[in-house]
Amino acid sequence: MSASSVPDCLIVGGGVIGLSLAYELANHGATVEVIDRGPIGREASWAGAGILPPANLATAIDPLDRLRALSHQLYREWSDRLREETGIDNGYRECGGLYLARSVGEVASLHAFAAMLRELEIEIERLSLAEVAEMEPALRELATGELEAAYSLPGEAQLRNPDHLRALALACGQLGVQIRSNCEATGFDYSNGRMTGVRTNTGSLHADRYCLASGAWTQQLLKQLGVTTGIMPIRGQMVLFKCDTPPFSRVLNEGPRYLVPRDDGRVLVGSTEEEAGFDKSTTEEAIDELAALARQLVPALRAAPIENSWAGLRPGSFDGFPYIGQMPGLDNAFAAAGHYRSGLHMSPGTAVVLRQLILGEEPAIDLTPFRVGRG
Template identity: 35%
Template sequence: MQSCIVIGGGIIGGLTALNLLQQGVSVTLLERQEFGRESSWAGGGIVSPLYPWRYPAAISALAYWSQGFYPQLAQELFAATGLDPEVSSTGLLWLDHAESEQALAWAQAQQQPLDQLSATQVYQRVPQLAPGFTQALWQADLGNVRNPRLLAALKARLLQFADFSLHEHTPVLGLQQANGRVCGVQSAEGEILADAVVLAAGAWSGDLLAQAGWQLPVQPVKGQMLLYKAAPGWLSTMVLYQGRYAIPRRDGHILVGSTLEYAGYDKTTTAEAAISLEASAARLLPDLAEQRPVMQWAGLRPGSTDGIPAIGAVDQLPGLWLNTGHFRNGLVLAPAACRLLVDLMLQQPPIIAPEPYAAARQLQPL
């Protein structure tokens, strides 16, 4: 394979392109809007599923590999571009969680460093917490990445390759086929041909496959977030309670999220979500109740039936490959998902067993 078209300029499309370029493949990336400004930009950047013990082994395998790789990825991007993705190992506290026994059993079986803390230990670690929490689960090695900076660094790195071409504000209108194979795309700029096409368009992936006669159960799921500003170091670790979290950044910004809304492609922010998120912020960290959020935004996750992404070849459309449907865990799973896809595309030994992610598992004819 000498050339590839990647559809989608989020973390999945961008890291797929980087892996291909590093293997000597020429890449053309098409993004319907601006690179890195959809779901990947909007998320919180926790490098873990919110409740990892609830997920199947297929998610865990991708998550473990990615967690180990993120510090190296950040260092490589920083060295190449001067832009720091800010991967920070802050640790994560799950406060008063009803599934503590299940989580601890999972951690022992998976050899994960999950501990249970008493109330005294919790407040010693995060004295800013609201009163009344009685215990917590704690994993010290979990981190977060400042995803807008990660995407900026990734874009800058891609543009350093002579055999990379980025087409922003260029919707893909359809797949180009010849001799029984997908050989390119029809875009707003005209026909573009390549040896292979990777569909990594997030929530929009199903729409393009539907035009080719196939149904992929990927749909947009809106999430809204709030941003607060505190002094650097005021909150030292991530905290999570009843599905809502606070994530500290190095400069003192604190992200609070997020909602889970099935509203089609509507990305507008709402007062109802703001009120709900502000209440969650105050329930976790009362000092935030005295502040007004400095920003509110929304993004569209690529929701899928079981959260397991489709990664691999589309046997029904030779020449087309999928890397989509990561739902809430696109940033979490991206390094492993993209490496796995490129391993398969170039017929290299895969980093993990690829069978759970086979596209045929999810595709249905229309």
């Protein structure tokens, strides 16, 4: 796009949002540079579970549902393309999901959730307890015991975040995107309503346009530009079990907790929602609680060893909406952050609408509800 030596766009943050935007921009002919203060893709995007619940663009009205649905529609295509371009399988699987309830409160919220999905014409099926045991024999004990209600969502999918990030980074590199790790943005230069440079620990960098995709750390950077958002870190802890073979095949959800079966027998269990500042440590209490939940639901996990545990910082926002758009008062600066629990899911859609905005096209989704500077 640009004939000058500076890139068309400099992206601050090499998580799934920054890399997806870089991939999308580069696929549309833009020259792009991505910087990250650490290694690429090792923060929230690496830590997440990779659950992609179903969505329906034809019926979605709520702006968040529309962004989710646009992304959902794109995921299969992006996964196929990334596999062709890089040889990396990102683990995208339409494995389906089961939603489980063991208490009166959970049953009520599950029925409400099912009604909402039916309104959106998303396939969801109420299961008898016998059907649960038949579909997932690993849940037989639960189905004849504490389980009160269950639904099946055949359209739920999953991906393996670290593989998806590796594929995105490699595909970006093949498209000529410059990726710099260990390069931290520390400040900004701007004049006459335009950003003119990003100061980093390795010197100033310049581009025609700039985008902050710095996850939970975005507000710290925006503060320097006098822009206020409600982005804050929300810690999520995870436990990884290792089984010889996958004990079940669908994502199991109960309230905000879930178990994700990987092809190789690993089972990921998450997650907590904690305000702990920028502290990424795990706590014994949370890990024990997640492990106990997993063992209650799936007896096969009682004998399985815990292989690993970790925590990541989700970029939360005060109203649950991400911030996607132009920065107030700066024509050539943009932000994309605050995707909270759904940043992996919403990344392709975010990349597409922001690419459209940055390249001067009409975004496929109205971005007003996501405007930067609210809050």
